[in-house]
Amino acid sequence: MKIFSAAQIREADAFTIAHEPISSAQLMERAAGKCATWLEEHYAPHYPVYIFCGKGNNGGDGLVMARLLLDHGYKVSTGILQYGAQASADHQLKLEALQQQYPASLYAIGDVSDIPTLPPDAIIIDAIFGTGMSRPIEGWLAGVVHHINGQRGKHTIVAIDMPSGLRADESSVQQTVIQAHHTLSFECYKLAFLLPENAAYTGEVHILPIGLHPDYITHTPTRYLLADPGIIQTIYQPRNPFAHKGTYGHALLIAGSYGKMGAAVLSARACLRAGVGLLTCYVPQCGYNIMQLSEPCAMCVTDEDPHYSLHFHRSINPATYKAIGIGPGLDTQPGTAKALEHLLDSYQQPMVIDADALNLLSVYPYLLYKIPAGSILTPHPKEFERLFGATPNEVARLELLSQQAIKLQVYILLKGRYSAIACPDGAVYFNNTGNPGMATGGSGDVLTGILTGLLAQDYSPKAAAILGAWLHGFAGDLAAAHLSQEAMTAADIIQWLGKAFLEGI
Numbered sequence: 001m002k003i004f005s006a007a008q009i010r011e012a013d014a015f016t017i018a019h020e021p022i023s024s025a026q027l028m029e030r031a032a033g034k035c036a037t038w039l040e041e042h043y044a045p046h047y048p049v050y051i052f053c054g055k056g057n058n059g060g061d062g063l064v065m066a067r068l069l070l071d072h073g074y075k076v077s078t079g080i081l082q083y084g085a086q087a088s089a090d091h092q093l094k095l096e097a098l099q100q101q102y103p104a105s106l107y108a109i110g111d112v113s114d115i116p117t118l119p120p121d122a123i124i125i126d127a128i129f130g131t132g133m134s135r136p137i138e139g140w141l142a143g144v145v146h147h148i149n150g151q152r153g154k155h156t157i158v159a160i161d162m163p164s165g166l167r168a169d170e171s172s173v174q175q176t177v178i179q180a181h182h183t184l185s186f187e188c189y190k191l192a193f194l195l196p197e198n199a200a201y202t203g204e205v206h207i208l209p210i211g212l213h214p215d216y217i218t219h220t221p222t223r224y225l226l227a228d229p230g231i232i233q234t235i236y237q238p239r240n241p242f243a244h245k246g247t248y249g250h251a252l253l254i255a256g257s258y259g260k261m262g263a264a265v266l267s268a269r270a271c272l273r274a275g276v277g278l279l280t281c282y283v284p285q286c287g288y289n290i291m292q293l294s295e296p297c298a299m300c301v302t303d304e305d306p307h308y309s310l311h312f313h314r315s316i317n318p319a320t321y322k323a324i325g326i327g328p329g330l331d332t333q334p335g336t337a338k339a340l341e342h343l344l345d346s347y348q349q350p351m352v353i354d355a356d357a358l359n360l361l362s363v364y365p366y367l368l369y370k371i372p373a374g375s376i377l378t379p380h381p382k383e384f385e386r387l388f389g390a391t392p393n394e395v396a397r398l399e400l401l402s403q404q405a406i407k408l409q410v411y412i413l414l415k416g417r418y419s420a421i422a423c424p425d426g427a428v429y430f431n432n433t434g435n436p437g438m439a440t441g442g443s444g445d446v447l448t449g450i451l452t453g454l455l456a457q458d459y460s461p462k463a464a465a466i467l468g469a470w471l472h473g474f475a476g477d478l479a480a481a482h483l484s485q486e487a488m489t490a491a492d493i494i495q496w497l498g499k500a501f502l503e504g505i
């Protein structure tokens with residue numbers, strides 16, 4: 001699914017009006033109708049509805065919702081914010097329709113004091129500003145937003161298209177923004193919805209299709225995309241009936257150290273369950289028995305050192321391996337850094353770099369320039385900051401993420417609620433599978449194993465990164481559905497990987 005900017009959404013709107021064809025007033029009727037239906041499906045008519053309308057088309061949506069809900073027996077009170085701007089043509093049209101049919105529903109808001117006290121169970125609809133927000137909300141309008149936010153504990157707040165005050169494509173940090181419980185948005189995700197810093201504003205996001213013209217959607221390129229099931233299905237390669245274990249590659253995982261062998265075991269198991277043909281694990285001597293006993297499907301090579309992997313560059317032949325994953329539980333010994341440098345000098349194929357291997361890169365940043373093109377780096381936000389520096393907000397962080405992926409010609413998978421996969425060509429894919437139950441030790445090690453396993457099977461790095469992140473999250477969702485977000489562990493993500501392949505693709 002493409003993620004359009006606010007400007008592109010306006011273009012899509014205009015294109016649909018010209019080519020469907022449909023009038024803008026009818027398109028508004030359709031969009032607001034979807035919101036009214038959503039509301040009716042979730043709240044019975046005894047809930048009183050308080051709609052707050054701006055003077056643009058977002059306010060127009062609110063006016064149409066008011067009329068439709070009144071038609072269906074809801075009690076609706078519709079306040080129009082009188083902030084001086086001229087009402088848009090469609091707003092004016094919808095205002096006249098409401099005035100004619102339900103004049104008693106309407107009242108004007110010129111200040112916070114005009115807002116009535118809301119009865120218990122009231123539902124607040126925020127139709128003040130949508131994608132047309134052109135400047136920060138200030139003055140008494142900001143007072144209205146603060147007043148509505150002050151009702152959050154007592155009443156449900158539903159934002160139409162965007163929580164008012166939120167910018168679709170820019171950071172809204174320290175701005176005045178509605179804090180909705182639900183956001184009903186049209187046709188596609190906006191970039192702002194995918195940034196953790198906006199979670200308190202959007203609440204749960206529901207995307208309602210409103211039939212924007214498919215030609216516009218298909219032919220308009222976007223930098224940001226959401227990895228939806230359609231994309232996943234085109235990436236997935238069914239297995240060849242004549243396959244043997246050589247067909248699906250030989251992977252090498254360099255992971256684990258004294259006290260952190262669990263990370264290596266989790267990675268290895270995930271790599272195997274992702275479908276790799278053969279797996280060798282490189283571990284320090286203390287890890288030999290642990291690995292052999294925990295995962296009999298994997299082969300095991302040990303370092304000379306009892307506790308750390310310091311010499312992997314010497315004893316492995318990189319040509320043997322179709323894919324290498326390095327980092328989980330590795331520790332950050334200087335000797336490991338040296339071995340990593342030698343490995344980067346001798347191994348030319350894309351590899352997966354995670355955890356302590358990333359921490360070593362942040363201590364020795366010149367190593368970043370030795371990473372084979374097409375490699376996949378999987379930092380969490382703290383690792384990302386250590387590698388590339390802090391940013392004032394998450395929009396700036398996304399920009400930095402993309403710049404670094406282009407500069408280093410690698411894929412950078414920034415982990416989070418919506419993991420962002422920045423590609424060397426400038427595209428950024430978001431992943432929306434997964435849940436807070438996965439915020440637990442070992443989840444990242446599982447992802448590294450999956451990605452390494454997919455790379456070994458000849459998935460391109462881009463395909464491996466997108467499919468791997470999606471499978472990891474989907475398996476996590478299945479685990480949470482059966483075990484709860486609290487009780488699930490990283491090992492359960494691996495247990496549910498099989499079902500994720502069967503049910504998700």
Ligand SMILES: NC(=O)C1=CN([C@@H]2O[C@H](COP(=O)(O)OP(=O)(O)OC[C@H]3O[C@@H](n4cnc5c(N)ncnc54)[C@H](O)[C@@H]3O)[C@@H](O)[C@H]2O)[C@H](O)CC1
Pocket residue numbers: 009010012013027028029031032054055056057058059060061083085086088128129130131132133134135136137138141160161162186
């Ligand atoms: N294609 C679609 O997705 C559809 C979207 N619809 C809805 O239309 C809005 C966008 O409407 P637009 O008129 O362009 O903008 P807004 O209503 O968001 O705001 C314009 C309004 O607000 C004033 N203004 C902007 N910022 C401020 C501010 N900070 N302070 C004061 N005033 C401000 C501006 O001057 C205008 O008066 C979209 O979000 C959807 O909800 C359609 O319904 C159809 C399909």
Ligand SMILES: [K+]
Pocket residue numbers: 058126127128129130159160161162163164
């Ligand atoms: K809104």
